[in-house]
Amino acid sequence: MPTLMSFLLQTAPARLVSLSTVDLLIIGIYFLMVLAIGFYLKNRTKTGEDFFLAGREMTAWVAGLSFLAANLGSLELMGWAAAAYQYGILATHWYWVGAIPAMLFLAIVMMPFYYISKTHSVPGFLKLRFGEPARAVSAISFGFMTVLMSGINMYSMALVMKVVLGWDIHFSIWVSSLTVAVYVALGGLLSAIFNEVLQFVLIWLGALLIPILGLVEAGGWDGMVARIARNFPGQDYTHLWRTMGSFTDNPMGIHWTGIVLGLGWVISFGYWTTDFLVVQRVLAAKDLRAAKLAPIIGASFKMMVPFIVILPGLLGLALLPIQLTGESQVAANGGHSYNEVLPLMLARYCGPGLLGLGITALIAGFMSGMAGNVSAFATVWTYDIYRALIRKEASDAHYVKMGRWCTILGVLVSIGTAYLVMQFLSIMDYVQALFSFFIAPLFGTVLLGMLWKRATPAGGFWGLLAGTVSSIGMWAWVRVDPGALARIALSSHAKDMAENMYRALWSWIVCVVVTVVVSLLTKPKPEKDLVGLVYGVTDVPSEAHLPLYQRPAFWAGVVAVVFVVLNVIFW
């Protein structure tokens, strides 16, 4: 690898801006701070519980902010700003209907079972509920998905650095990922969570100026809407539900049933309630009430994220003097792609100092997502694959050591994945495909496992396997025969996004049907083995003695009301 200075001095012809000394200082201080936190926490993570579950000592606020920050990776910052430019405000569905109900469901319905069972991971819960085979399928598929997601994070970060600063893409990948490897390997989940809270604050403070200054320039919300209508006549980019009645009425090419059932139900609930990347942060909470409040706090901030992600994309439609296009068109004709809208807006408004803060916010977003993937991968690999399948009897210190080493290994595998991701034209479609492969069927298995005591180990295993295989099968079917899209999405007008939604829905249905049928044909576990795992045989501590404002259910209700109001306002 060439040296740091030679890269910093390198100037690519396509870069948007040059960093000043103060910008470089801000970025450098950020890297020093995250590494310092890692070194500070190294001596405070001695046991497996410390390293993999942060000692289960986090407050609701820290767990909640970390829960959300782990999700604020490249997908959130770059990808959804790009989607907002491409599809308009419809991209907000991924933040509201595609997140809030699921986060509240996790808090109120599912968290008690995760927390009371004392599991260290989601595959660990499947082991307790359905046995070793279900855990093996879940752990291996999760590990696979995690390193792929991590690779996406790296690629996106490197893309930003290339576009905005002209930095070499390989340099960006290696420096940021090795920094993450160091601080997560040193302090485990504790270090990841500490840094995620820091990164959460930086993301907001670094990104918030774009919508503020953008709205001032556009003349407020109404001015922005008027400019978009003028720039793109005949297209509706500013209504959430009004154009969802038909596949042909909106730029996403999707029907409201796909959004509500595919995204709002299967994909959203699958991701927010069973993806160990985010659930791990909540498992680190200090008690059950904190564990229930953490996703609610995360949901309240999640509702506001469109302000720093979607709004810049819409402002790009209104204010940018150039029209952005897809990656393939950029490759053929030059120009800028949708994926560059956020850095373009950043460069538009931020002078020296603020630009450094904005770039730091992007780097922080990428690193928090990457650290989330890596720390979750280390836990699942160590507890659910290595200890379960390779070395069952070893000391706690041995597993902690394994966790540190596989953190580094996970980063290296992710780096390899980042180079693979470069071959794909659309980051969004790739990630959506991954979600529907693994997450949707897993949600079916976990949900039935928690709520239906008749579900058997054989039912859980075969349902999960059938759902995953059917999802991959449908994906392959469309790749081989594009005409299959019309059958899967139930419309000849459906586009790629719709395919992802409906594939997730079908794979979830396959999982649930197979689980139910096989369970009814096989012998259930005795009820005494289901205590702490399943609704109906688990005593969930009552909160009736708490004042109203301290009850998680009350705050979940408040968030739900705000969620409904926002959807009505932007209908």
Place this chain on the structure above:
Amino acid sequence: MSEHKHFISIWFFIGMLLTVYGVLIMGAGIYNLFQPPARDIAMAHLHAGIWWGALLLVLGGFYVYHFYPKKEE
């Protein structure tokens, strides 16, 4: 965060970082009042660097004061 009595709060780390950033960004904003940057920036007349830097400085100072380790113990 005060999950563990031996931990320095994460909010203290955040406060330190924001304080340093506030000084740097506000300083750069004031410098640019007299020496405008070479690159054209939209809405430059609002001098966002100065007031955003001041905001970071106030936030950072609050967190440093409120979560200072000795005070917490």
